[in-house]
Amino acid sequence: MNLDWSIVWEYRWAFLFGVMNTVLLAVVTMLVAIPGGIVIMLMRNSPVRALRGIATVYVETFRATPLILLVYWIFYVMPRFGVHLPPFLTGVVALSLIVSAYNSETFRAGVNSIRKGQSDAGLALGMSKWQLQVKVILPQALRRVLPAFSNTWVSLFKDTSLVSVIAVSELSYVSLQARAESFRIFEILTAMAAIYWCLGYPQAKLVDWLNRKYEVKE
Amino acid sequence: MSRMDHQRNAIGKPPIVTYNNVEKCYGDFTALNGVTAEVNRGEVVCLIGPSGSGKSTLLRCTNALEQINGGEIIFDGAPLPKGENNVRLVRRRMGMVFQSFELFPHMTAIENINCAPVTVLGMPKREAEELSYSLLKKVGLVEKAHSYPSMLSGGQQQRIAIARALAMGPEVMLFDEPTSALDPETVGEVLSVMSDLAGEGMTMIVVTHEMSFARRVSDWIMVFDKGRVIEEGRPDNIFKHPTEGRTKEFLRHVGVEV
Numbered sequence A: 001m002n003l004d005w006s007i008v009w010e011y012r013w014a015f016l017f018g019v020m021n022t023v024l025l026a027v028v029t030m031l032v033a034i035p036g037g038i039v040i041m042l043m044r045n046s047p048v049r050a051l052r053g054i055a056t057v058y059v060e061t062f063r064a065t066p067l068i069l070l071v072y073w074i075f076y077v078m079p080r081f082g083v084h085l086p087p088f089l090t091g092v093v094a095l096s097l098i099v100s101a102y103n104s105e106t107f108r109a110g111v112n113s114i115r116k117g118q119s120d121a122g123l124a125l126g127m128s129k130w131q132l133q134v135k136v137i138l139p140q141a142l143r144r145v146l147p148a149f150s151n152t153w154v155s156l157f158k159d160t161s162l163v164s165v166i167a168v169s170e171l172s173y174v175s176l177q178a179r180a181e182s183f184r185i186f187e188i189l190t191a192m193a194a195i196y197w198c199l200g201y202p203q204a205k206l207v208d209w210l211n212r213k214y215e216v217k218e
Numbered sequence B: 001m002s003r004m005d006h007q008r009n010a011i012g013k014p015p016i017v018t019y020n021n022v023e024k025c026y027g028d029f030t031a032l033n034g035v036t037a038e039v040n041r042g043e044v045v046c047l048i049g050p051s052g053s054g055k056s057t058l059l060r061c062t063n064a065l066e067q068i069n070g071g072e073i074i075f076d077g078a079p080l081p082k083g084e085n086n087v088r089l090v091r092r093r094m095g096m097v098f099q100s101f102e103l104f105p106h107m108t109a110i111e112n113i114n115c116a117p118v119t120v121l122g123m124p125k126r127e128a129e130e131l132s133y134s135l136l137k138k139v140g141l142v143e144k145a146h147s148y149p150s151m152l153s154g155g156q157q158q159r160i161a162i163a164r165a166l167a168m169g170p171e172v173m174l175f176d177e178p179t180s181a182l183d184p185e186t187v188g189e190v191l192s193v194m195s196d197l198a199g200e201g202m203t204m205i206v207v208t209h210e211m212s213f214a215r216r217v218s219d220w221i222m223v224f225d226k227g228r229v230i231e232e233g234r235p236d237n238i239f240k241h242p243t244e245g246r247t248k249e250f251l252r253h254v255g256v257e258v
């Protein structure tokens, strides 16, 4: 096999564009899915039964739905109901729906894992409910959910590749395009793998470091 | 009863907490069934009695962690207020120590102590640190100021928890079985901090199974059974001459010869 790595350099701008879209897709999705997850978590812990019901149905539906099915559904079926979303937005909506469901479960586990004694202790010191959340409950809950949340982030980062099926120009899509044009399958796919790794590895290391730094010991 | 009341008044201190026919239900279970009692300023009052008799419930009602369903609790001349903001004003004036310590695990010992003065009272950080150090000295743990709770023994954690409660400058301290979760070898250090506190004149309401502590340190003992105070009196009277059959039964059960 004679290899021609210059092909990768030729496609550098395409790769860069793909990387930017991948990062943008993951970041925008998380920016939606963090508040989304918190809202759904609060609904599931709410004393109002209807809200709990809606949130439960939401979580059970979207946790069980394959992303690719949701992408196709929004892109090809929703237009029949008059909803036309461009590819990038379709990707954001599909990813956000699913990641919000995951986040809500992660956050819920974190908040519910804080013993009642901790709020008793804070209240007995004269804290308001707000001070209690900010000083006592949330700092502990956030530390507890950090590992699960980081896993969700790393999965999300890779899952963005699935929206290539509707021609969103993220890293997978541009790589596959480059491969189709150049027929240099080995070089292009290797480059693609290397780029995903270079993006993912520092994140995984950062996550490990955060987990060690903020670990809560009991 | 009047005989005992007479003896107690000889202490001559004004009441700080008064319970008037206090009732507390959980669903259709009655945890407090008409508790009438008084705690005077400067007194150490021990609540003893069998498991499930309502001792913890009374403490938790005292600082409004639980709402009562009937009767009233009067603190320093006024009934416990309704509404979060007013309740908070009262809670600041009472300290609480829990069986399971409940230190905040994400804060160091000193942060645990100065957290409430800073956030709740708005005390300047410097002043709060000085206060914290003096309290750490008091409980004998200055060298652990920057340790996290997970690095401390149970006895040390409980002493920090006492310091945390004292940092708010409480007028009454509520202790709910402060030594029940401790290894036997660390019980003594916590009881000694509590004895010192009593010696300084702190008003204390203590739920405890440490009968020797109750006998030695308390001014007054209340015996609980089935959500009521069935007998109360000076420690000598309660331990030597209990009048109620159920008191005798309880004391025998915890190994006190009567």
Ligand SMILES: Nc1ncnc2c1ncn2[C@@H]1O[C@H](COP(=O)(O)OP(=O)(O)OP(=O)(O)O)[C@@H](O)[C@H]1O
Binding pocket: B026, B029, B030, B031, B049, B050, B051, B052, B053, B054, B055, B056, B057, B058
């Ligand atoms: N949150 C609650 N919900 C339902 N029942 C409760 C609750 N808290 C306490 N109880 C019940 O009220 C009764 C009195 O409880 P409490 O904790 O005051 O007893 P105690 O005298 O402190 O006993 P112990 O020595 O075991 O701590 C118990 O039967 C308990 O099961």
Ligand SMILES: [Mg+2]
Binding pocket: B055, B056, B057, B176, B177, B207
């Ligand atoms: Mg109890």
